[in-house]
Amino acid sequence: MINPETQTIIAQCTPRGSGAIALLRLSGPEALNIATKLSRLPNNKTIDAVPTHTIHAGHVIDQDNSVVDHVMFLIMHGPRTFTGEDVVEITSHNNQFIVQDIIALAIKHGARLAREGEFCKRAVMNDKMDLIQAEAINELIHANTQLALKQSLAQVKGSLSQWIINIEQDLLKALAFCQASFEFIDEEDMEFGDQIKDIINNTSVTIDQLKISFDQQQRIRQGIRIAIIGSVNAGKSSLFNALLQKDRAIVTHIAGTTRDVIEAGMYKEQNYWTLIDTAGLRNTDNIIEQEGIERSLKEAQSADIILLVIDASREMNAQEKNIYQKIANEHPDKIITIFNKSDLPNITDFTCKKAINVSTTENVNIAHVEQAIEQKIEQLLSSIASPFLLNKRQFNLLLNVEQKLQQTLPLFTNNIAYELLSIHLQDAIAELSALTGKSVSEDAMDKVFREFCVGK
């Protein structure tokens, strides 16, 4: 009976679709045998007999000995491979008929199709990396911003894992102190309550710091949200289109043209910007418009950067000034103020030292707005103290660790119950192990890898 967990697997690792070459990976105990059966190398060499970590040009041949494709075989014996198992990588021409034929041949010879993330899963199972590093590889592939990319690269190298190992060591030290205090309970200078409490407090602070940046990181990972807010007719949609360099939002002279939030994304300066055009702010009895305005204010709240657009060619009424002031006060670090319609005489009495004078119709200073956005992004990224990028699973486990540590705090009385304390500490350490996958259940592990793509 073949065990599916160790059966040799195959998948295409490169994306499907057009491109010169495709990479297929075979991994498992039968990888060399299967590759031998479907290949023909020059000079009667065979894949199972060539040295490890060598590359060979050759043919994939079907069961009638006809050539399926001219390919390169990269032969790597375990454990010095990505998965820790024997691996053969086949670089073929990227034609889906060829790729499918090679996969079908491998299956005929005893392999099965790999599931999502299964190569990474095997790497974890074979101790080539921990779960966090495997997750980081997935993040790396999908990183949308330079920050996310840097952080996932660091995590592949093991930065978060190292951080966890450090915490684990501290908690193990606390556990040792705990056990010593318990065993030598009658000896006065063998009481380590203070030391244990210090370790627990310091660990909680460290976890807390990481937690604080979690929300922000989650958002940034999806792209930097830039909301364009301002009075009706100020030129928000015009600015949105100018930044996008596309006529995406409708622009008219009628106040209240934009009724709902419109989003558009673009890669810019190594980051992914999500631009959000909103309905103009003004008090209105029109229910639809009022709803749009509510949404605009919500967007301001959740945005990373706000472009506050003011029509400088007209005076502002008291109500508008109020709203602007309110937004400026609530989000002082996020705002870039723009005086639009600078091609017309400037008669606004709204003052703002750092405002950028722009004309969207004449394309004046749009580049300046982009620079201001980039500066804000840099500020934003540098304000994120934590070098780690957590996902939801990791975040929840850290919350569990913290909760377990919190449970110890009431125990620090005159008469510390060291036995109970040590149970809580052991629980916290177990939660930490689940983070790196050391003690994670098969189900939980599969859940992680299902988010990966096939071939990873």
Ligand SMILES: Nc1nc2c(ncn2[C@@H]2O[C@H](COP(=O)(O)OP(=O)(O)OP(=O)(O)O)[C@@H](O)[C@H]2O)c(=O)[nH]1
């Ligand atoms: N002169 C001048 N007119 C502009 C400029 N920018 C926008 N406009 C005009 O102002 C009017 C309103 O522009 P929109 O971009 O629709 O303004 P909005 O802020 O999106 O308006 P709402 O969606 O109604 O809130 C249009 O007639 C634009 O052509 C500018 O820089 N100079």
Ligand SMILES: [Mg+2]
């Ligand atoms: Mg508009």
